[in-house]
Amino acid sequence: MTPTSTRTALAVAALTLCSASLEARQGCVQTEIDPTFATVSVSADGTVELGYVLPSAQAAVRDASGVHLLPGSNVQVGAGGLSADGTVAVGNVGFRPARWDGPAFDTLVLLPPQSSGVIGFGQATGVSADGSVLVGQVDSTTVWEEASRWVGGVMEPLGTGLMSNATAVTPDGDTIVGTRNRNYGGPAFVWRAGTGAQDIPGMAVATPTDVSDDGQVVVGMEGLNGILGGALPDAFVWSPTLGLVRPLLHHPLSSRFSAVSPDGSVAYGSMDTATGTVFVAWSEATGIVELDPGGTSDPSAPPMSAAFRGLDPLRGELFVWEGSLGLRVPISPVGVEACVASPRHSGGCRAHARALGSTTVGDNDLRIRAVSMPANVFGFFIAGRTIDPVPLTSSAGPLCLGGPLGRLIGPGQIQSSGAAGRIEVQLDLAALPTPTGAVAAQPGDTWTFQAWFRDSIPGAEPSNTSSAVAVTLR
Numbered sequence: 016m017t018p019t020s021t022r023t024a025l026a027v028a029a030l031t032l033c034s035a036s037l038e039a040r041q042g043c044v045q046t047e048i049d050p051t052f053a054t055v056s057v058s059a060d061g062t063v064e065l066g067y068v069l070p071s072a073q074a075a076v077r078d079a080s081g082v083h084l085l086p087g088s089n090v091q092v093g094a095g096g097l098s099a100d101g102t103v104a105v106g107n108v109g110f111r112p113a114r115w116d117g118p119a120f121d122t123l124v125l126l127p128p129q130s131s132g133v134i135g136f137g138q139a140t141g142v143s144a145d146g147s148v149l150v151g152q153v154d155s156t157t158v159w160e161e162a163s164r165w166v167g168g169v170m171e172p173l174g175t176g177l178m179s180n181a182t183a184v185t186p187d188g189d190t191i192v193g194t195r196n197r198n199y200g201g202p203a204f205v206w207r208a209g210t211g212a213q214d215i216p217g218m219a220v221a222t223p224t225d226v227s228d229d230g231q232v233v234v235g236m237e238g239l240n241g242i243l244g245g246a247l248p249d250a251f252v253w254s255p256t257l258g259l260v261r262p263l264l265h266h267p268l269s270s271r272f273s274a275v276s277p278d279g280s281v282a283y284g285s286m287d288t289a290t291g292t293v294f295v296a297w298s299e300a301t302g303i304v305e306l307d308p309g310g311t312s313d314p315s316a317p318p319m320s321a322a323f324r325g326l327d328p329l330r331g332e333l334f335v336w337e338g339s340l341g342l343r344v345p346i347s348p349v350g351v352e353a354c355v356a357s358p359r360h361s362g363g364c365r366a367h368a369r370a371l372g373s374t375t376v377g378d379n380d381l382r383i384r385a386v387s388m389p390a391n392v393f394g395f396f397i398a399g400r401t402i403d404p405v406p407l408t409s410s411a412g413p414l415c416l417g418g419p420l421g422r423l424i425g426p427g428q429i430q431s432s433g434a435a436g437r438i439e440v441q442l443d444l445a446a447l448p449t450p451t452g453a454v455a456a457q458p459g460d461t462w463t464f465q466a467w468f469r470d471s472i473p474g475a476e477p478s479n480t481s482s483a484v485a486v487t488l489r
Contacts, residue, residue: 052077055094058101059144065097065104076104076120083119095151096141099186103146105139112139112151112165126153126165137163141184141191148188150181162193162206173206181206182235183226190230192223203253205233217259221251225275231255232279236271252282252297262297272297304355349374349381350486353402354415354465357480361472362389362436366481368396368465375489376444376458383423384439385466385481388432394468395430396423396440398448402463402483411470412480416463421448438466444488461487 052075054066063078074085074092078101085092087108095106104115112126126139126149137153137160149165153172162179163172166188173181173191179201181193189208195201203221206212207230215221215233223235231254238248250270252260263270263286272284282297296304350370359365369384383396403417414420423440430438446453447462456462466481 052082056097058097059099060101063097063101065094067094074106076115080119083121085115086121086123087113093138095139098142098146099144100146103142105142105149105151107138110136112137112149112153114139114149116146124168126168126170139165140180140182143184143188144186148184150184150191152180162191164188164191173212175204175206175212182223185226185230186228190226192226192233194222203233203235205230215253215259218251224271224273227275227279228277229279232257232275234272234275234282234284237261250282250284250286254279257299262303350484353483353485354404354413355482357412357482360389360411360470360479366466366468366479368481368484370464370484370486374486376456379444381442381444381486382439383442383464383484384437385468386437388436388438388466388468388481389470390432390434390436392432392469393429394432394438394466395428397421397465397467398423399463400461402485407480409476410467410478410480411472411476414480415465415483419449419451421450423448432468456488458489459487461485
């Protein structure tokens with residue numbers, strides 16, 4: 016069967032699929048926002064969260080055993096960061112930097128200990144993966160608010176001067192990023208063990224928000240957000256190899272990057288528009304891509320500007336959290352999402368394809384999921400070998416796949432999205448569909464997947480498609 020006739024057959028299948036009218040629509044599936052807890056940071060496996068109990072805004076840690084309020088002598092406690100292993104939380108108690116650990120995070124240590132030349136006011140904003148290195152800022156008798164780190168409970172100023180602050184640290188604790196003169200605007204710096212702090216060139220005023228695991232890629236925002244007459248901030252990415260990249264420099268309103276993928280290849284953030292704030296991702300290969308979380312603002316969340324990445328224990332998906340908006344933006348844990356600009360469906364959002372599980376052929380444990388679909392519509396997945404967007408007959412969205420195309424329409428594979436707006440199939444890597452029959456996947460193969468589903472927008476085509484996800488197998 017030729018690619019053209021395959022696409023025609025797919026169109027016929029979509030139009031005949033579940034012809035019963037499904038007029039009842041529940042709109043775009045909203046991302047899961049917990050009205051009782053506003054998350055600030057999360058452990059690497061997603062099982063421990065640091066944040067604030069709502070509506071009281073009490074700092075706390077939430078894990079499988081429950082919610083643990085962070086002790087702080089009945090003064091204002093601030094949540095700063097959580098170690099990747101989920102054992103150490105950092106922040107502040109009043110004006111003192113603080114650390115919590117113990118079985119219920121009930122062991123409080125105020126940092127630094129009172130000593131000569133140290134006033135002790137400050138805050139801890141980040142922590143290494145094992146909790147051994149804390150970063151933040153602290154006052155001394157000679158410098159007001161200096162970026163510092165604590166190793167083994169001992170404070171070490173970073174030598175970055177007046178009103179500087181450390182904002183993020185690598186998992187090994189050897190690279191720290193921050194900003195000088197944060198209150199009135201100063202350059203961003205990168206501090207490395209053994210070499211000290213160096214300013215990131217090309218920006219007079221900037222605030223880093225995250226750093227890749229190897230310490231090479233820094234993201235954040237340039238500018239002062241209009242404070243003291245400063246220009247609106249622009250999102251930036253910097254690395255020694257890329258140099259300084261401002262992908263939204265000519266965007267007329269504010270933009271910022273709040274998180275970077277562990278390998279430094281993708282920056283996540285948001286940009287303001289005339290109608291609201293839009294989540295975006297950037298990579299060198301794709302440029303700016305709009306993310307569509309399908310969520311809404313959470314007015315009860317405390318005002319926070321930081322975002323983070325982690326694993327959502329409820330959904331099994333990686334996500335980026337933007338605290339100031341109360342949104343979780345899922346990102347594909349396995350593979351690369353592509354073709355994300357498909358038309359919005361009847362629920363007002365775009366559907367996204369995800370790959371989850373293992374990319375090792377021998378494990379035979381790879382799942383494909385479509386999320387943010389309209390509720391209660393039927394759909395199935397298409398399999399291909401490349402990304403090659405073309406118009407699709409009787410669909411508002413394009414067919415994003417190229418190469419020999421197969422349909423996942425076996426028993427249980429044509430599914431209703433249900434109230435959750437989601438369908439998912441477990442692939443059999445020994446029998447992936449093609450026009451000429453099932454084939455076994457091989458290490459090194461790249462397979463691409465996309466959902467096709469019923470939809471009803473007056474005056475539009477009767478079906479739509481999700482984004483695509485490309486998975487290279489090992």
